[in-house]
Amino acid sequence: MTAPLVADPPGGTSQRGRWRLVPAGPVTVASVLTVLAASVPGGDMPLLIAAVPAWLLSFCVWVACLAARRPRRGPLVCVLPLAGGLVFALVAAEVPLRVAFAVSEPALTEYAASLPERERWVFQERQAGVFPIGRARRWNGITELTAEGSGGTLEQCGFAHVPAGRLQSLEASRITRLSGDWYATCTDFG
Structure with missing residues (x-):
């Protein structure tokens, strides 16, 4: 055998x-x-x-x-x-976006609070949680943060911290509420 x-x-x-x-x-x-x-x-x-x-x-x-x-x-x-x-x-x-935002919300809130009040965009790359932020501005109590590498070729997306009832002040084509006063925004350029 x-x-x-x-x-x-x-x-x-x-x-x-x-x-x-x-x-x-x-x-x-x-x-x-x-x-x-x-x-x-x-x-x-x-x-x-x-x-x-x-x-x-x-x-x-x-x-x-x-x-x-x-x-x-x-x-x-x-x-x-x-x-x-x-x-x-x-x-x-939108579960992946909401989970990534939930992990990053404290860092995004801290970064938004640290921005000076001005009309123009501040161009500085900074990591806020899991999101790389390329542009930021804070004006009239509204903070807009542009996430690097997000959106399509003719679209720019990011986050906005908007006090209650002031969404009409945003110049975004799509606005999705994430939590509290935080929104995901996308602006179409096409």
Whole structure:
């Protein structure tokens, strides 16, 4: 009697069993890129552009797994539809942006309070929480902060701290309330 050439490693997982994890790799990368892209106001276009091919690769791997003629494909075949549905539901509900803002709110509030009262924009890059701020201004009690790398090519997004009832003073095309007197704003230039 001869011994098998390749023995299963301790724990019982063979090399063939590890191939079942292949669909999870591209889905994980695509999900992380999508959530990171949605964590800034207006989205992060370079991350979003990187997420598209990752989702396409995930879809191709998923189709290849479905096409494989195995009697038992395993539960990982359901990973792509479930992960995609969950990620897109979280992004649609603005959960990544709201979580990133909640983490950064104390730093943004401190930075907004430190700005002098003036009409013109102050151009200085500064990190406030998880957001890099490129431009800032405070006038008539309203503070506007522009987040670097957010929005599309003809759009600039950021945050605004507006005292109650003064939203009409903002020159933004989209305004989303985040918490208290803080809003996410986007201004279209096109």
